[in-house]
Amino acid sequence: MTKTLDPQDWTAFRATAHDLLDACIDRLETAAEHPWQPVPDAVKTGYALTGDAHGEAATAARLISEILPYGTGNTHPRFWGWVHGTGLASGLLSEMVAATVNANCGGRNHGMVHVEREVIDWTRRIMGFPETASGVLVTGTSQATVIALAAARHRALGPEVRHKGLQHRLTAYAGEGVHNATRKAIELLGIGADNLRRIPETDSGMDLDALRTAVESDRAEGARPFAVVGTAGSVDFGRFDDLDRLADVARAEGLWLHVDGAFGAWTRLADAPWRALSDGIDRADSLALDFHKWMYVPYDCGLCLIREEPEHYAAFAARPAYLAGHGEGLAGGDPWFCDYGTDLSRGPRALKVWTAIETYGAAGLGAAISDNCRAAAHMGARIAEASPMALIAPVISNLCVFTADATLPPEAQSTLNRQLSEALQLDGTAVFSTTEAEGITCLRAAIANHRTTLADVDAALAAVADKAREMTTAGLPLHQTD
Amino acid sequence: MTKTLDPQDWTAFRATAHDLLDACIDRLETAAEHPWQPVPDAVKTGYALTGDAHGEAATAARLISEILPYGTGNTHPRFWGWVHGTGLASGLLSEMVAATVNANCGGRNHGMVHVEREVIDWTRRIMGFPETASGVLVTGTSQATVIALAAARHRALGPEVRHKGLQHRLTAYAGEGVHNATRKAIELLGIGADNLRRIPETDSGMDLDALRTAVESDRAEGARPFAVVGTAGSVDFGRFDDLDRLADVARAEGLWLHVDGAFGAWTRLADAPWRALSDGIDRADSLALDFHKWMYVPYDCGLCLIREEPEHYAAFAARPAYLAGHGEGLAGGDPWFCDYGTDLSRGPRALKVWTAIETYGAAGLGAAISDNCRAAAHMGARIAEASPMALIAPVISNLCVFTADATLPPEAQSTLNRQLSEALQLDGTAVFSTTEAEGITCLRAAIANHRTTLADVDAALAAVADKAREMTTAGLPLHQTD
Numbered sequence: 005m006t007k008t009l010d011p012q013d014w015t016a017f018r019a020t021a022h023d024l025l026d027a028c029i030d031r032l033e034t035a036a037e038h039p040w041q042p043v044p045d046a047v048k049t050g051y052a053l054t055g056d057a058h059g060e061a062a063t064a065a066r067l068i069s070e071i072l073p074y075g076t077g078n079t080h081p082r083f084w085g086w087v088h089g090t091g092l093a094s095g096l097l098s099e100m101v102a103a104t105v106n107a108n109c110g111g112r113n114h115g116m117v118h119v120e121r122e123v124i125d126w127t128r129r130i131m132g133f134p135e136t137a138s139g140v141l142v143t144g145t146s147q148a149t150v151i152a153l154a155a156a157r158h159r160a161l162g163p164e165v166r167h168k169g170l171q172h173r174l175t176a177y178a179g180e181g182v183h184n185a186t187r188k189a190i191e192l193l194g195i196g197a198d199n200l201r202r203i204p205e206t207d208s209g210m211d212l213d214a215l216r217t218a219v220e221s222d223r224a225e226g227a228r229p230f231a232v233v234g235t236a237g238s239v240d241f242g243r244f245d246d247l248d249r250l251a252d253v254a255r256a257e258g259l260w261l262h263v264d265g266a267f268g269a270w271t272r273l274a275d276a277p278w279r280a281l282s283d284g285i286d287r288a289d290s291l292a293l294d295f296h297k298w299m300y301v302p303y304d305c306g307l308c309l310i311r312e313e314p315e316h317y318a319a320f321a322a323r324p325a326y327l328a329g330h331g332e333g334l335a336g337g338d339p340w341f342c343d344y345g346t347d348l349s350r351g352p353r354a355l356k357v358w359t360a361i362e363t364y365g366a367a368g369l370g371a372a373i374s375d376n377c378r379a380a381a382h383m384g385a386r387i388a389e390a391s392p393m394a395l396i397a398p399v400i401s402n403l404c405v406f407t408a409d410a411t412l413p414p415e416a417q418s419t420l421n422r423q424l425s426e427a428l429q430l431d432g433t434a435v436f437s438t439t440e441a442e443g444i445t446c447l448r449a450a451i452a453n454h455r456t457t458l459a460d461v462d463a464a465l466a467a468v469a470d471k472a473r474e475m476t477t478a479g480l481p482l483h484q485t486d
Numbered sequence: 487m488t489k490t491l492d493p494q495d496w497t498a499f500r501a502t503a504h505d506l507l508d509a510c511i512d513r514l515e516t517a518a519e520h521p522w523q524p525v526p527d528a529v530k531t532g533y534a535l536t537g538d539a540h541g542e543a544a545t546a547a548r549l550i551s552e553i554l555p556y557g558t559g560n561t562h563p564r565f566w567g568w569v570h571g572t573g574l575a576s577g578l579l580s581e582m583v584a585a586t587v588n589a590n591c592g593g594r595n596h597g598m599v600h601v602e603r604e605v606i607d608w609t610r611r612i613m614g615f616p617e618t619a620s621g622v623l624v625t626g627t628s629q630a631t632v633i634a635l636a637a638a639r640h641r642a643l644g645p646e647v648r649h650k651g652l653q654h655r656l657t658a659y660a661g662e663g664v665h666n667a668t669r670k671a672i673e674l675l676g677i678g679a680d681n682l683r684r685i686p687e688t689d690s691g692m693d694l695d696a697l698r699t700a701v702e703s704d705r706a707e708g709a710r711p712f713a714v715v716g717t718a719g720s721v722d723f724g725r726f727d728d729l730d731r732l733a734d735v736a737r738a739e740g741l742w743l744h745v746d747g748a749f750g751a752w753t754r755l756a757d758a759p760w761r762a763l764s765d766g767i768d769r770a771d772s773l774a775l776d777f778h779k780w781m782y783v784p785y786d787c788g789l790c791l792i793r794e795e796p797e798h799y800a801a802f803a804a805r806p807a808y809l810a811g812h813g814e815g816l817a818g819g820d821p822w823f824c825d826y827g828t829d830l831s832r833g834p835r836a837l838k839v840w841t842a843i844e845t846y847g848a849a850g851l852g853a854a855i856s857d858n859c860r861a862a863a864h865m866g867a868r869i870a871e872a873s874p875m876a877l878i879a880p881v882i883s884n885l886c887v888f889t890a891d892a893t894l895p896p897e898a899q900s901t902l903n904r905q906l907s908e909a910l911q912l913d914g915t916a917v918f919s920t921t922e923a924e925g926i927t928c929l930r931a932a933i934a935n936h937r938t939t940l941a942d943v944d945a946a947l948a949a950v951a952d953k954a955r956e957m958t959t960a961g962l963p964l965h966q967t968d
Binding site for chain 2: 033040042047055067071072114122143173193348365368
């Protein structure tokens with residue numbers, strides 16, 4: 005036998021780890037000074053693995069110099085791209101412990117599975133789901149959607165679908181603004197994206213008459229409508245379906261109601277008027293949400309919550325002999341999470357959520373969420389009064405979609421907005437991402453950032469205005485960037 | 487606006503974090519003194535979340551007293567239950583940085599996606615896959631199997647399967663000892679578990695004549711055979727299919743060859759004779775493996791590797807407007823990992839693998855893997871000479887399956903082995919899990935533990951012998967535990 009992989013010198017390792025921790029805390033403490041920056045080519049090349057051993061100290065030094073500075077930038081107060089959470093100092097605490105304990109939460113009887121149950125139970129209560137509900141933590145809403153729709157598929161087709169596979173054409177329904185995660189889940193489950201009907205929507209969500217008509221028409225053609233996906237916070241505009249009325253329709257039509265609440269479900273913790281946006285979420289058959297967006301915990305962590313545990317279990321449970329549970333030992337601890345999803349090996353991702361809730365409390369997290377909505381509202385109000393900027397859609401929750409110069413022809417606006425987005429990222433001012441609306445590539449801010457202040461919003465908009473003026477003055481048509 | 491969720495007092499937070507780090511290192515340094523122990527009821531009850539805020543210091547104190555002691559036990563040198571990796575001190579370093587950076591690796595242009603590419607590329611080279619291959623890190627082999635078989639399904643049915651869904655009966659093939667992950671993936675994909683044919687196998691893997699016969703018979707009945715799943719390290723006995731010959735059959739029959747190499751793929755880093763077990767793995771169309779088992783990195787992390795990138799991309803790529811990639815800014819960085827799997831939000835799980843390889847090197851990790859095989863061989867040899875204990879199957883790699891008293895009737899052996907497993911877990915001696923073989927519940931050791939020495943094996947077997955003698959002397963039939 006050779007030796008273990010443990011440090012040969014624990015005192016030296018301890019010193020290395022403490023130095024690294026200081027570097028991490030320095031970084032967190034100065035987050036406002038560190039916007040996203042491109043990875044220099046030399047650093048990028050240096051990431052290549054030769055397979056040579058360098059030991060703990062040399063590797064830690066590289067983590068400090070080559071990894072810490074080159075993140076996604078979402079720790080910076082003016083990062084509003086896509087929908088990225090900020091991260092939390094409590095995550096540094098929880099992840100040290102998670103790495104040390106190294107628990108596998110697929111099952112068995114140990115602390116971390118009980119922690120996961122409590123995280124699920126707390127969320128269940130916040131979301132107003134009944135005590136009959138079950139849940140499982142996953143990487144994020146994409147996985148949660150797969151699990152929820154697999155349970156819906158099982159309700160529609162019974163146990164036969166697990167044995168024989170899909171033998172009927174199922175159809176599902178969602179608003180036009182539904183997140184791509186639903187399409188990808190429908191594809192993965194073998195249902196086919198064409199069988200996901202996109203229902204027209206307005207700022208107040210899906211057109212329910214159109215939904216009913218689509219369901220009836222599919223039934224008439226021999227398909228089996230099985231699920232409708234409500235959206236609590238659409239990715240483009242932060243729209244919310246009227247979940248109460250949608251639940252009525254789902255019940256009347258015998259459809260499984262799944263809600264994509266990736267970020268928007270957390271309006272349950274927000275002040276009025278934002279909290280009311282997710283009213284009715286408690287009536288869903290299943291709910292997918294993320295903790296790494298608007299609960300700010302480090303990536304990745306989401307939850308699939310299912311109203312009736314037996315429907316969840318029936319869709320996934322399967323334990324061969326080598327996973328038999330028994331007795332008071334480590335093999336006890338039923339139920340096992342592996343029976344509620346795809347993963348058998350499962351990291352302790354509950355701990356970062358548990359630690360965040362214990363540290364900041366529901367009120368602290370809710371205040372940050374409300375502040376993000378306030379910041380988006382402020383951004384919208386400033387844009388509305390700062391011609392030639394213009395809002396493309398009303399600000400509903402924490403999303404703000406706008407164009408830098410509404411006086412330009414559509415194509416020039418698209419080019420300008422794309423170039424602005426890129427220029428502001430590159431100079432470290434602010435991160436907006438882009439999306440399409442009314443045929444125009446727009447700037448889009450999704451504020452899920454507890455470091456954002458109103459002053460950050462003002463500074464970013466001033467930079468947009470200045471840079472746009474500079475670019476348009478330099479002459480249109482603007483340089484095409486992609 | 488209220489305030490950010492950042493610490494109000496960074497000096498106090500720093501002190502809290504350093505104290506916690508010391509507690510974590512203390513725990514790692516004394517891992518041999520800390521076997522699994524049940525969570526006391528009072529601690530379990532205390533995990534419940536009230537939603538009140540307690541701040542960083544109080545929460546960190548609870549992490550030390552209520553979380554650190556109650557892990558799965560897989561950090562202990564005599565833990566051999568299921569197939570659990572040990573964890574690594576380097577994981578403590580990487581996870582601090584991962585939590586601080588808080589990168590979302592779904593896409594975009596930042597350091598952690600480049601790190602992930604290098605981890606995939608290094609593994610590709612170790613596994614002998616061509617440069618045309620692509621990969622994506624996932625939670626583990628269960629997810630990797632879903633992705634691989636989705637790509638296989640796409641090859642069989644073309645893009646239509648994404649649009650229209652499954653309209654043909656597909657059949658897949660695997661040895662009888664195939665891991666449940668394959669069955670669950672086949673179910674999730676809508677193919678149906680009955681369409682996964684279990685082919686008889688011996689200690690040297692799947693019976694290839696039986697495989698050919700099954701494929702022909704399914705074809706004759708109008709099904710579409712699409713994939714065969716080879717096993718590199720079966721979960722029960724550590725068996726390996728003859729991957730070279732299996733690849734020949736797969737090619738001849740036009741089947742996608744997927745290999746489940748969850749732990750066994752890492753015999754590529756081992757000494758002779760174990761390395762040869764996975765010869766031929768380089769011929770697979772796809773490979774699923776874990777880093778959290780036999781590469782010892784903290785949970786969770788696995789990889790799906792696909793031989794031809796276009797087949798991988800075609801099965802999953804889908805980017806709506808809000809994910810458009812462009813230019814030199816943060817929205818650049820193509821390809822994006824979200825186009826190679828289900829997850830859009832993706833944690834930086836590459837970093838713990840990168841850090842482990844940089845710290846210990848391929849040779850260091852390989853030496854630990856070889857030592858685990860040596861320990862299993864030693865365990866097998868000791869059992870063979872220690873009647874009434876008896877091996878149930880030959881020791882091939884790192885797995886050893888045995889009964890504590892082969893002189894008893896089968897039912898009594900099952901009861902004895904179950905009770906032994908539980909008693910040794912509860913008294914902290916060693917963790918064996920159980921499985922079924924020849925109608926008997928057996929003791930099973932899967933050694934993926936860099937802390938295990940030959941002395942640990944001897945001590946555990948002595949305890950098995952003593953405890954078995956004590957239990958059988960106390961009189962049979964033994965108390966039924968479940």
